[in-house]
Amino acid sequence: MNGSNEMTLSFSARSENEAFARIAVAAFVSQLDPTLEELNDLKTAVSEAVTNAIIHGYENDPTCEVTIEARIEGDSVSLTVSDSGRGIEDLELARQPLYTSKPELERSGMGFTIMENFMDRFEVSSRIDGGTRVAMLKRIESKKALYN
Amino acid sequence: MSLQAELEQYRNVLIVRLRGELDHHTADVVRYKMEEAILRGSSEHVILSLKELQFMDSSGLGVILGRYKQVKSKGGKMVVCDVNPNVHRLFEMSGLFKILTIHDNERNAISSLEVVS
Numbered sequence: 001m002n003g004s005n006e007m008t009l010s011f012s013a014r015s016e017n018e019a020f021a022r023i024a025v026a027a028f029v030s031q032l033d034p035t036l037e038e039l040n041d042l043k044t045a046v047s048e049a050v051t052n053a054i055i056h057g058y059e060n061d062p063t064c065e066v067t068i069e070a071r072i073e074g075d076s077v078s079l080t081v082s083d084s085g086r087g088i089e090d091l092e093l094a095r096q097p098l099y100t101s102k103p104e105l106e107r108s109g110m111g112f113t114i115m116e117n118f119m120d121r122f123e124v125s126s127r128i129d130g131g132t133r134v135a136m137l138k139r140i141e142s143k144k145a146l147y148n
Numbered sequence: 149m150s151l152q153a154e155l156e157q158y159r160n161v162l163i164v165r166l167r168g169e170l171d172h173h174t175a176d177v178v179r180y181k182m183e184e185a186i187l188r189g190s191s192e193h194v195i196l197s198l199k200e201l202q203f204m205d206s207s208g209l210g211v212i213l214g215r216y217k218q219v220k221s222k223g224g225k226m227v228v229c230d231v232n233p234n235v236h237r238l239f240e241m242s243g244l245f246k247i248l249t250i251h252d253n254e255r256n257a258i259s260s261l262e263v264v265s
Contacts, residue, residue: 108242
């Protein structure tokens with residue numbers, strides 16, 4: 001493929017849309033011919049970021065919107081998942097494995113750790129009452145040989 | 149895509165078979181079904197059978213960890229079996245294997261519990 005290929009997806013902050021979001025991203029990325037493991041990594045990372053936006057960013061308010069932007073360039077896919085919710089007070093703390101701000105909801109506190117481990121690049125920025133933006137990148141190995 | 153949870157009582161063991169995708173949206177169903185069965189049922193131990201679980205994220209880890217605590221507080225054991233490579237990685241990353249024993253299939257899981265009961 002020459003140049004880049006992009007898509008943007010906005011949807012209501014409803015938990016039903018978590019599956020929709022990861023399947024939509026997987027369908028978009030399938031043109032890079034990823035392995036099942038790569039596809040699963042991407043789906044899991046999307047699921048984590050979208051779930052965080054719904055539960056933490058918007059506290060399950062379905063009138064709010066989550067946005068995913070995906071971009072394929074060469075052998076890589078970049079994803080940003082953003083919300084305009086309440087933001088994260090202490091990013092350092094939020095990124096600690098097993099930390100959760102909502103222990104009463106049986107959250108495992110592994111969301112950020114999973115995103116960091118499953119993707120090649122991971123960045124999160126957040127502002128109180130200004131929302132949170134997670135930017136991630138993954139290289140699709142099967143495509144590497146073509147671009148080296 | 150949704151999730152089906154099939155519960156079966158076998159002697160003093162509750163076998164929970166999960167089929168589909170376990171995420172934040174579907175975690176509640178699993179939580180309620182298992183919570184009720186553990187609290188009201190006569191089973192001592194729980195086997196989580198995950199052969200047909202196609203997807204799981206950290207919300208799944210949360211609900212499993214929650215049930216583990218519940219079973220443990222009643223003096224029982226919880227084990228998992230038939231874990232696919234994706235779910236295996238999540239368990240490994242989160243350290244869940246330090247508290248949950250893994251078995252190849254339900255039969256092995258049952259015999260491991262019968263030894264301890």
